[in-house]
Amino acid sequence: MDSIHWDKPYPFCANIQVEPKHIDSLGHVNNVVYVSWLEHCAWQHANSLGIDLNDYHRLNRAMVVVRHELNYLASAFAEDQLIMATWITQSDLRLKLRRQFQLIRPADGCTLLRAATDFVCIELSSGTPKRMPPLFAEAYGKALQLQA
Numbered sequence: 001m002d003s004i005h006w007d008k009p010y011p012f013c014a015n016i017q018v019e020p021k022h023i024d025s026l027g028h029v030n031n032v033v034y035v036s037w038l039e040h041c042a043w044q045h046a047n048s049l050g051i052d053l054n055d056y057h058r059l060n061r062a063m064v065v066v067r068h069e070l071n072y073l074a075s076a077f078a079e080d081q082l083i084m085a086t087w088i089t090q091s092d093l094r095l096k097l098r099r100q101f102q103l104i105r106p107a108d109g110c111t112l113l114r115a116a117t118d119f120v121c122i123e124l125s126s127g128t129p130k131r132m133p134p135l136f137a138e139a140y141g142k143a144l145q146l147q148a
Helices: 031-048 053-059 134-145
Strands: 012-017 061-072 081-091 096-105 110-123
Touching: 012 031, 031 061, 031 081, 031 096, 031 110, 053 061, 053 134, 081 134
Parallel strands: none
Antiparallel strands: 012 081, 061 110, 081 096, 096 110
16 A cells, blocks of 8 residues: 555554454454553653653643543454554643544555544542643643644
8 A cells, every 4th residue: 555544634653563462252353452552552642742651750640531432443353564643633731632543454554443532631649630731731732733
């Protein structure tokens, strides 16, 4: 395939290799595995924006999932090489952030999954919603501007 057709411009992409441990009794990737891939891709993107787990602890803040929406469109199988893309598509840059995802199998260009995840910023020590620190707002704001 010459090019991949992403739903949106400027994706952040993470490569995924399907391993035997990802396969369930039906012979395809188990649905729960896709959620772990969403998390992996989101963390890789956050790291590329300059945010890591050490920052979460140092700032006593974290972006936590409050909602996942997954649309399974086709199956992935052992040995498949996949690409997961993510975009920050909404954020008030105070408390809330939304990521969208698209999973493609480049070998045939098939989109296997579209998903969205809503996050809220919390204070780690209390678990209560708190305003994003400037580091988060600036980093996520730059990524959000790409989608404007």
